[in-house]
Amino acid sequence: MIVAGIHGGYEWNTITLADQLITILPGRPDLIPQDVTLFILRSLNPDGDHRAHGIYGRANENGVDLNRNWPAYWQADWPQTGCWNLLPLTAGSSPASEPETQALMQFLLGQHVDALINYHSAALGIFSGGQPPDPASLSLAEAIAEVSDYPYPPVDTGCQYTGQLIDWASMNGIAAIDIELSTHTSTDLRQNLRILTTFLNWRR
Incomplete structure (x- = not known):
């Protein structure tokens, strides 16, 4: 599964990338192996995307950073360094307090998703799920x-991720990585088509 737009309008180019992939894939059925089902969630945070393309679009409608709301090492407040x-x-008021988080949790578990890319921007690279990273997420990242x-x-950067x-996803047996696009405007489409091919053919 590919997830984009968790930070809404602050990372609007991840949504644009998802839209590009959604447009391209119907004409390229050869990219998806016959034993693979690919889900693309173009925007986990549509309210943030609608509100602003910039820093004011990062949170959801409740002022929550959706990538701090998952029940994994959750903290109500976290070190800012x-x-x-x-x-x-x-x-959020508690782990998985937000409807966006709850809906995606239910989907991932209900569909038995095996691997996930969560797109962000910008520039920090590829992150493996798990603290410490689990072997499947490490394999996918590599x-x-x-x-x-x-x-x-x-x-x-010294950030404590909570x-x-x-x-x-890692805690629930899903190989998962974050990918940060190179800037806040580019989709790096050619590079991400290579990534997509590798992702769809990756096996544990």
Whole structure:
């Protein structure tokens, strides 16, 4: 599964990338192996995308950073050192308090999703799910790194990551990685088509 737009309009180019893939894939059925089903969620945070393309589009309608709301190492507040801190956001009133989080959790478990890419922007690289990363997520990250120019291991800013989608996915047996696009405007389409091919052919 590919997830885009978890940070809404702040990372609007991830939504644009998802739309590009959705447009391309019907004409390229050869890209998807016959034993694979690909789900693409173009925007997990449509309210943020609608509100603004910039920092004010990062949170959902409740002022929650959806990538801090997952029941995995969740903290109501987290150390700001090295983390995104341009606006005061919350992690929600409790783990999985937000409807977007709840809906995607239900979908991932209900569809028995095996592997996931969560797109972000910008520039920090490829992150593996799990703390420490689980073997399947590491394997997926390494495979993607071989066909991409994104930094791997990712840039270490000193941020303490809490309540993340990929960590929850890892806890639930899903190989999961974050990929940060190179800028806040580019979709790096050619590179991400290579990544897509590798992703769809990756096996545990």
